[in-house]
Structures are given as structure tokens and as C-alpha cells.
Amino acid sequence: MDACKELFSLPAEEKAEYMDAAPMDPVRVGTGFNSAVDGAKLWRDYLKMFAHPDLHCPAKPANLRGTATEYATRTRGLMLELTAAISESLGLDGGRIAEALNLERCFQILVGNHYPPAGPDVGAIGLPTHSDHGLLTLLFQNGVDGLQVKHSGEWLLAKPVPGSFFVIAGDQLEIVSNGRYKAVLHRALVDGEQARMSFLSLIGPCLDAVVEPIPELAREAPEGAQFRGIKYMEYMEHQQSNRLKENAALDIVRVHREILTREDSLNSYPVDV
Ligand SMILES: O=C(O)CCC(=O)C(=O)O
Numbered sequence: 001m002d003a004c005k006e007l008f009s010l011p012a013e014e015k016a017e018y019m020d021a022a023p024m025d026p027v028r029v030g031t032g033f034n035s036a037v038d039g040a041k042l043w044r045d046y047l048k049m050f051a052h053p054d055l056h057c058p059a060k061p062a063n064l065r066g067t068a069t070e071y072a073t074r075t076r077g078l079m080l081e082l083t084a085a086i087s088e089s090l091g092l093d094g095g096r097i098a099e100a101l102n103l104e105r106c107f108q109i110l111v112g113n114h115y116p117p118a119g120p121d122v123g124a125i126g127l128p129t130h131s132d133h134g135l136l137t138l139l140f141q142n143g144v145d146g147l148q149v150k151h152s153g154e155w156l157l158a159k160p161v162p163g164s165f166f167v168i169a170g171d172q173l174e175i176v177s178n179g180r181y182k183a184v185l186h187r188a189l190v191d192g193e194q195a196r197m198s199f200l201s202l203i204g205p206c207l208d209a210v211v212e213p214i215p216e217l218a219r220e221a222p223e224g225a226q227f228r229g230i231k232y233m234e235y236m237e238h239q240q241s242n243r244l245k246e247n248a249a250l251d252i253v254r255v256h257r258e259i260l261t262r263e264d265s266l267n268s269y270p271v272d273v
């Protein structure tokens with residue numbers, strides 16, 4: 001987190017090469033600071049770097065690469081263990097999801113978010129409502145709250161236990177589990193006085209893997225397969241490059257898809273997550 005803070009405070013010319021990056025470039029630095037998008041002020045600086053199969057990292061600050069390598073390795077190990085437990089919770093063999101998604105070559109990304117204090121600007125938000133495109137995300141924050149999750153139609157403040165990770169289920173988990181696990185809708189609010197930082201490690205399937213409900217789960221579900229198969233890479237490109245409302249990316253693969261009104265699909269933020 002310190003290395004990340006240092007990166008955000010580097011002069012703009014040191015970060016410039018990563019600031020013009022496109023959604024699928026392996027290192028991206030961005031700011032939503034003070035930018036008005038559809039009337040909402042996004043209040044966030046971020047760093048994103050692909051961490052697996054290959055780690056891509058800005059050259060500065062000098063200690064970032066070492067820290068990121070260790071962080072990526074350890075959090076990946078933990079998420080693979082969680083995936084095995086999830087697999088068993090679905091009545092499958094522990095290795096079944098890892099095998100179906102080729103997790104040996106899983107895609108992993110590290111994200112650092114910095115939300116400066118918003119002061120009296122009550123209209124500012126950190127990150128609008130979305131679900132994460134991957135399988136699982138581990139979120140760690142500095143002691144300032146702001147993450148909210150939607151549960152039974154209500155926004156609840158997620159208060160991670162200090163020193164622990166908060167686990168977020170992503171879109172690929174919803175697909176592969178045939179909807180038994182739901183991708184969590186979440187958003188980040190900003191604090192009036194304190195800067196908030198969050199650091200995320202996300203794993204997804206191998207980019208070439210075609211993700212679909214595990215056949216055993218689809219067979220035992222009365223309504224059959226809830227999603228059609230899609231290559232994870234294509235899913236991610238779709239989610240990252242479109243103006244989508246909340247978790248509407250899942251709708252492109254949903255079999256019994258709800259009909260979106262034109263207004264619904266246009267009333268959206270370009271969410272860069
Ligand atoms: O900062 C947070 O609490 C949430 C960040 C987040 O959801 C994301 O980067 O995808």
C-alpha cells in the first residue's frame with residue numbers, strides 16, 4: 001500500500017506512459033479525480049497491473065515490483081484454496097473448478113485505489129455500482145470504511161475485520177456455479193475527511209478458457225444451464241469497453257435474460273473496474 005501511495009504521488013510525467021493506456025493494457029494508472037461522468041463525480045486514483053501469468057509493473061517506485069510479486073503469489077495461493085473449498089461446497093471435487101477454468105494459468109490483476117477526502121462535496125462517489133468480472137477478489141483497505149455491498153436490495157456497509165481480507169464473488173463464479181454463487185454488487189463511497197485506500201487482488205479463469213456452468217451443476221438444476229459459454233477474454237473486453245449498468249455484462253451470457261429497456265441500458269456509468 002505504501003508503494004502504491006508513492007506511485008500516486010509521483011509527478012505526472014513519470015506516470016504519463018501508463019495514463020493513456022487502453023482497457024486491456026497490462027499496466028494502467030488513472031484518475032477519476034474531479035471528473036464528472038453522467039453527473040456523478042468520480043473521486044479515485046487507481047493503479048492496475050496484470051500479475052499472472054506474467055507480472056507487469058511500473059518501474060517506479062523501485063520497491064513496487066518485489067512487493068507486488070510477493071503479494072500476487074500469496075493472494076493467488078489463498079484464492080486457489082478458497083476456490084477448492086467453494087468447489088466442495090457445490091458438491092464437486094475440490095479441483096473441479098480449477099480444472100474447468102484452467103486456473104494453473106489463471107489471469108490475475110492487482111488494483112490499488114486511492115480516494116482522496118471529498119471535503120464538503122457530498123455529490124462525490126468513489127466507484128459506482130458494479131460486480132467484478134473475475135472469479136474471486138480479495139480486498140484489503142486502510143482503516144477507512146467506504147465499501148458497500150448490495151444485499152436483499154439494500155446497501156450495507158462492508159466493514160472488513162482489521163488485518164483481514166474481504167472476499168468478493170465475481171461474475172465468473174456466478175457463471176461457473178450456474179448461479180449458485182451470485183456476483184456481488186458493490187460500490188465505494190468516499191470519506192469527507194480521510195483519504196481511503198483499497199488494494200485488490202483478483203483472479204479469473206485462464207484468458208483463453210471458455211467459461212460455462214459446470215455440466216454436473218447444470219444437469220442437476222431444474223432449469224438447466226443458466227448461462228451460455230464465453231471466452232473469459234471476450235467477456236472482459238465486453239465489460240471493460242462498454243457503458244454498462246451495474247452487472248449488465250452478465251446479461252450477454254444469461255440464458256433467461258431479463259429484457260432491459262432502452263433507458264435502463266443507457267442510464268449507466270462507464271465503470272472502469
Ligand atoms: O475500494 C473499494 O472498496 C472497492 C474497489 C472495487 O470494487 C474495485 O476496484 O473493483
Ligand SMILES: [Fe+2]
Nearest residue numbers: 131132186273
Ligand atoms: Fe469491484
